[in-house]
Amino acid sequence: VTTVSTAITTSTVSTTTISPGPWSDVRLPTYLVPYHYVVDLQPNLEPDSTGKYWFNGTSEVQFQVANSTRFIYIHSNKLEYDDVYLADESGAAISIAQWWLYDMNQFLIVELDAELVQGQNYSLHTQFKGELADDLTGLYRSTYTDINGKDVIIAISQMQPTDARKSFPCFDEPAFKATFKIFLWHKDPNYALSNMPFVITEVNWDISPERYGGWKRTEFEPTLRMSTYLLAFVVSEFGYEQSFTSGTPPVQTRIYARPEQVLNHNVEYAKNITPVILDYYESYFGVDYPLPKSDQIAVPDFALGGMENWGLVMYRETALLFDAAINSAYSKQRVARVIAHELSHQWFGDLITPLWWDELWLNEGFATFIEYIGTDYVEPGFRMMDQFVLYDLHDALTVDALTTSRPIIAENVTTPDDINALFDDISYSKGGCFIRMISEFAGEEAFKLGLKNYLEEFSYGLVDHNQLFSYWEEVKWIFFWSDMDTWVNQMGYPVVTMKQNLDNPLMMEVLQERFLLDPKADPTLPESPSFDILYDIIIFYSYLLNNSDLSMVYPNGKYVIGNYEAFGYYRVNYDDANWNAIINQLSRNFSAINVKSRSQIIDDALTLARTGLVKYEIALKTTKFLRDDYDFLPWQSALRVLSYLDDMLGRSEAYGVYSSYLLYLVEPAYYNLTWTDEGDHLQRQQRGSTINTACSYGSIDCIEHAQTLFHTWMADPSNNTISPNLRDAVYCQAVANGGSDEWDFIWGRYQTEGDSHEKSALQSALACTKQLWIIQRYLEYTLDSTLVRNQDAYSVYVGLCGNDYARDLTWDFLRREWDYIYEVYGSGFFRINSIIEGCTSRFSTEFELKELETFKESRSDQLGTGARSVDQALELTKTNIQWRTDYEDTVFSWLNYVRRSLILNRIF
Numbered sequence: 001v002t003t004v005s006t007a008i009t010t011s012t013v014s015t016t017t018i019s020p021g022p023w024s025d026v027r028l029p030t031y032l033v034p035y036h037y038v039v040d041l042q043p044n045l046e047p048d049s050t051g052k053y054w055f056n057g058t059s060e061v062q063f064q065v066a067n068s069t070r071f072i073y074i075h076s077n078k079l080e081y082d083d084v085y086l087a088d089e090s091g092a093a094i095s096i097a098q099w100w101l102y103d104m105n106q107f108l109i110v111e112l113d114a115e116l117v118q119g120q121n122y123s124l125h126t127q128f129k130g131e132l133a134d135d136l137t138g139l140y141r142s143t144y145t146d147i148n149g150k151d152v153i154i155a156i157s158q159m160q161p162t163d164a165r166k167s168f169p170c171f172d173e174p175a176f177k178a179t180f181k182i183f184l185w186h187k188d189p190n191y192a193l194s195n196m197p198f199v200i201t202e203v204n205w206d207i208s209p210e211r212y213g214g215w216k217r218t219e220f221e222p223t224l225r226m227s228t229y230l231l232a233f234v235v236s237e238f239g240y241e242q243s244f245t246s247g248t249p250p251v252q253t254r255i256y257a258r259p260e261q262v263l264n265h266n267v268e269y270a271k272n273i274t275p276v277i278l279d280y281y282e283s284y285f286g287v288d289y290p291l292p293k294s295d296q297i298a299v300p301d302f303a304l305g306g307m308e309n310w311g312l313v314m315y316r317e318t319a320l321l322f323d324a325a326i327n328s329a330y331s332k333q334r335v336a337r338v339i340a341h342e343l344s345h346q347w348f349g350d351l352i353t354p355l356w357w358d359e360l361w362l363n364e365g366f367a368t369f370i371e372y373i374g375t376d377y378v379e380p381g382f383r384m385m386d387q388f389v390l391y392d393l394h395d396a397l398t399v400d401a402l403t404t405s406r407p408i409i410a411e412n413v414t415t416p417d418d419i420n421a422l423f424d425d426i427s428y429s430k431g432g433c434f435i436r437m438i439s440e441f442a443g444e445e446a447f448k449l450g451l452k453n454y455l456e457e458f459s460y461g462l463v464d465h466n467q468l469f470s471y472w473e474e475v476k477w478i479f480f481w482s483d484m485d486t487w488v489n490q491m492g493y494p495v496v497t498m499k500q501n502l503d504n505p506l507m508m509e510v511l512q513e514r515f516l517l518d519p520k521a522d523p524t525l526p527e528s529p530s531f532d533i534l535y536d537i538i539i540f541y542s543y544l545l546n547n548s549d550l551s552m553v554y555p556n557g558k559y560v561i562g563n564y565e566a567f568g569y570y571r572v573n574y575d576d577a578n579w580n581a582i583i584n585q586l587s588r589n590f591s592a593i594n595v596k597s598r599s600q601i602i603d604d605a606l607t608l609a610r611t612g613l614v615k616y617e618i619a620l621k622t623t624k625f626l627r628d629d630y631d632f633l634p635w636q637s638a639l640r641v642l643s644y645l646d647d648m649l650g651r652s653e654a655y656g657v658y659s660s661y662l663l664y665l666v667e668p669a670y671y672n673l674t675w676t677d678e679g680d681h682l683q684r685q686q687r688g689s690t691i692n693t694a695c696s697y698g699s700i701d702c703i704e705h706a707q708t709l710f711h712t713w714m715a716d717p718s719n720n721t722i723s724p725n726l727r728d729a730v731y732c733q734a735v736a737n738g739g740s741d742e743w744d745f746i747w748g749r750y751q752t753e754g755d756s757h758e759k760s761a762l763q764s765a766l767a768c769t770k771q772l773w774i775i776q777r778y779l780e781y782t783l784d785s786t787l788v789r790n791q792d793a794y795s796v797y798v799g800l801c802g803n804d805y806a807r808d809l810t811w812d813f814l815r816r817e818w819d820y821i822y823e824v825y826g827s828g829f830f831r832i833n834s835i836i837e838g839c840t841s842r843f844s845t846e847f848e849l850k851e852l853e854t855f856k857e858s859r860s861d862q863l864g865t866g867a868r869s870v871d872q873a874l875e876l877t878k879t880n881i882q883w884r885t886d887y888e889d890t891v892f893s894w895l896n897y898v899r900r901s902l903i904l905n906r907i908f
C-alpha cells in the first residue's frame with residue numbers, strides 16, 4: 001500500500017492503457033547502473049497567477065546497461081515532463097517508442113524501439129517542472145517573517161528517504177550511488193547552496209530571456225560518489241558565520257540561519273563546537289572528513305530535528321541555534337547532541353551507506369551512539385555517557401518490550417511507507433544500545449580499530465551488518481557471527497534473573513527469558529527459528545564481594561547488581577533477598593552504587609513490577625532513597641517510569657496519596673536546590689524538573705513562587721527575569737493554576753516570539769491549562785497553520801493529551817479532524833506515531849479500548865506510517881486495563897501504609 005496521492009502529471013499515454021510489466025515491482029531493477037547526473041533546478045519564489053509556486057528543471061543521468069533491455073524505469077514523483085530523450089555515448093539520439101508515468105510506484109518508464117546494448121553507456125535527458133509546495137518534502141518552500149514583519153520565502157530540500165524523486169528523475173535507492181553536477185538558479189538578494197562548494201555564479205542570460213531574465217545561475221563542484229537521498233539544495237538570503245577545522249587542509253565550516261539569528265549571534269555556539277567535533281571524529285574514526293566544506297543551516301520549517309545531507313546538513317532552528325541569554329541548559333545540550341549526531345552521519349550513512357533501508361540502524365544506531373561520544377568530547381561537563389541511559393536505553397527497553405516491536409534488521413521493507421516507518425526507536429535507540437554494548441565489551445581500542453578498517457574498506461560504497469561484524473571480529477575474538485545476530489535478527493530482549501540456586505545455596509543461578517510488558521502475551525511469538533528467542537548475553541555485574549573466582553557465588557548477606565552501569569541491553573531481576581539488600585544499600589549509602597545503576601535499578605524494578613515479576617512493595621521501595629539523592633539521573637529515571645503510575649492512577653482515588661508520596665520524595669531536593677539558577681549543567685537542568693515536580697504534586701510554596709515570578713513578568717512584559725532553566729516549569733504552573741489572563745499572555749508572546757527555543761517553551765505551557773473552553777479554542781487554532789505551524793501542531797496534541805484535563809477533548813478533536821491530521825502528517829516521518837502514542841498511552845478502560853478499536857476500523861486506510869502505532873496502542877490499552885485490575889489496590893495500600901507510618905513518625 002502506498003499513501004502517495006495522485007501525481008500532477010502529463011504523459012504521452014495514459015497509465016491505464018499500459019499492460020502490467022516488471023515496473024509493478026516497487027524496487028528498481030539492477031540492470032541499469034547510473035554513475036553521473038547533471039541536474040539544473042530553477043525554484044521560483046514568486047507564485048503564478050493561481051497562487052501556486054513552481055520549480056523548473058532539466059536533468060541528465062548517465063548510466064551503464066548491465067543487461068540488455070527495452071525499458072528504462074527511473075523514480076519520478078509529482079513531476080510534469082515537457083521532454084524526455086535518450087542518447088548514446090556519442091550523443092546520438094535513441095528512438096523512444098513511448099514514455100509514461102507509473103504513479104503507483106513513482107516511476108517514469110521509457111520504452112524503446114530497440115534494446116539497449118549490454119555494457120554500453122547512455123544518457124537520459126528530461127525537462128520537467130514540479131510544484132514548490134510547503135510540504136516539507138523534496139524541493140519545497142519555507143516561509144518566515146523577517147525582522148521588519150515581511151514574509152520571506154526560501155527554497156529548501158529534504159530528500160530522505162524517498163523524495164529526491166520529487167525534485168528530479170533519479171534512481172532513488174541508496175545503493176545507486178553516483179556523482180552529481182548541480183546547477184541552481186536564483187534572484188537577488190538570494191544565493192544558492194548545495195552539497196559541494198560553488199564554482200561560479202553567472203549572470204546575463206540571453207537564452208530564453210522569458211525564463212531566465214533577471215536570474216543568476218550557480219554552478220557547484222561535482223559531488224563525490226553518493227546516494228540520492230543525501231542531496232541538498234537551498235536558495236535563500238541567509239547569513240552565516242564560519243570557522244575552520246585544524247586539519248590539513250582545514251575544512252571550512254559555516255553555520256547558516258535567518259539574517260537576524262546571525263546578527264543576534266545565535267549561530268555562535270554551533271560555529272564553535274562544529275570544528276572541534278569534526279576534528280575529534282577524524283581522529284576517533286581514523287578517516288578524514290571527506291569533503292572540502294561542511295555547511296549547516298537552520299531552517300524555519302523542517303520536518304525533522306536534523307538531516308545529514310553530505311556537506312550541507314539541515315536542522316530545525318531549535319536543533320542548531322542557541323542564545324545563552326534566553327535558552328536553557330537543556331536546549332544547549334540538544335543543539336550539541338543533534339550536531340554531533342548529524343556530523344557522525346557524514347561518515348556513517350554518507351561515506352558508507354547501507355545497501356537498503358532495512359539496515360537503517362547502521363546509520364541511525366551508530367549516529368545515536370556516536371552523538372554521545374562527540375558531545376561528551378566537546379562538553380565533558382554534560383555527563384553524556386551517563387545520560388545515554390535516560391534518553392536511549394530506557395526508551396528502547398520500553399518500546400521493545402511490546403509484541404508489536406520488530407528486529408533491528410527490518411523485514412519486508414519495500415514501499416515509501418515501509419521505509420518511513422523505520423525511523424523509530426528501534427533503529428535509533430535500540431541500534432545505539434547494541435553498539436554501546438559492543439563498544440563496552442570489545443573495549444574502546446578494538447571497537448575503534450574495527451570501525452576504522454570497515455570505514456576505509458567501504459568508503460563511497462555500501463555496507464551491511466555482516467561486513468561490520470566481520471571487521472570487529474578480525475580485531476577482537478568476539479564471537480560475532482551467530483551470537484550477535486541474536487540481537488539484530490530477532491525482536492525484543494531478555495530479563496536476566498540472578499537468584500540463589502536452591503540445589504546449591506552457595507551458588508547463584510542465572511537465567512534468561514524474553515521480557516514482555518504484557519504478561520498475557522505469548523513470549524514464543526513471533527517464532528524465531530534460528531535463535532529460539534534466546535539472546536547471547538554479555539553479563540556485566542558487580543559484587544560487593546572480594547571474589548577472584550568467576551563462578552557466580554551467591555552473595556549471602558551482601559548483594560549483587562547485574563548489568564552494572566547498564567551497558568547491557570536487558571533487564572535484571574533478583575530474588576527478594578537480593579532486592580532488599582540493594583534497597584538497604586541505597587538507603588544506607590546510595591553513592592556506593594554507580595549513578596547509572598541507580599537509574600537502572602529503579603527502571604528495572606518498576607517495569608518488572610508492571611508484569612508481576614517483582615512485587616510492587618519491593619519496586620516502590622527502590623524509590624525511597626530519592627529523598628537523599630538529588631542527582632539528575634536517578635530522578636529522571638524515576639519520574640519517567642513512575643509516570644506510568646501517574647497515567648494509571650490519574651483518575652483513581654489513589655491519586656491523592658500518590659501525590660503526597662511524590663511530594664514527600666521531592667521536598668528535600670526542592671528546598672535544597674532553591675530558585676537560584678546556579679550549579680553545574682545537570683543541576684541547572686534538574687532544578688527546573690524539581691520545581692515542576694514539586695508544583696505538580698501540590699507544593700503550595702512552589703505554586704505561589706512560580707505565580708509570583710510569572711506575574712512580575714506579566715506586569716513588565718519587556719523584562720522577563722525568569723531564568724531560562726526555570727521557564728518551562730514556571731510558565732506551565734502559571735498557566736495550570738491561572739485562567740485566561742495567563743493563557744492569553746503566553747499565547748500573545750507565542751505569536752510574536754522570534755527565538756525558537758523560547759517559542760517552544762511557550763507552546764508547551766499553553767497545553768498546561770485546566771480550563772476546558774481554553775483547551776477547545778486552542779485545538780481549533782491548530783487547524784490554522786498561520787497560528788500554529790504544521791511542524792509544531794503535532795506536539796500541541798501530544799502536550800494536551802498529557803494533561804488529564806485536556807485528554808478527552810483532544811482525543812475527540814483528533815478523531816473528528818482526522819482527515820486533516822492525516823493529510824498533514826500521514827505520509828511524512830514519525831509525527832503521526834507521536835500523536836497516536838501520546839494520546840492513547842493513558843487509556844485504561846474497556847470504553848477507551850472500544851473507542852480505539854472503532855477508530856482503527858473506521859480509519860484503516862488513513863493511518864499511513866501510524867498503523868503500527870495503533871496496534872501498539874491497542875496492545876498497551878489491554879495491558880493497562882489488566883494492570884488496574886491486578887495492581888491498583890496493591891499500590892494504593894502500599895502508599896497508604898507508607899503514609900500512615902510517616903504520619904506516625906511526624907514526617908508527612
Ligand SMILES: [Zn+2]
Pocket residue numbers: 308341342345363364367
Ligand atoms: Zn540520524
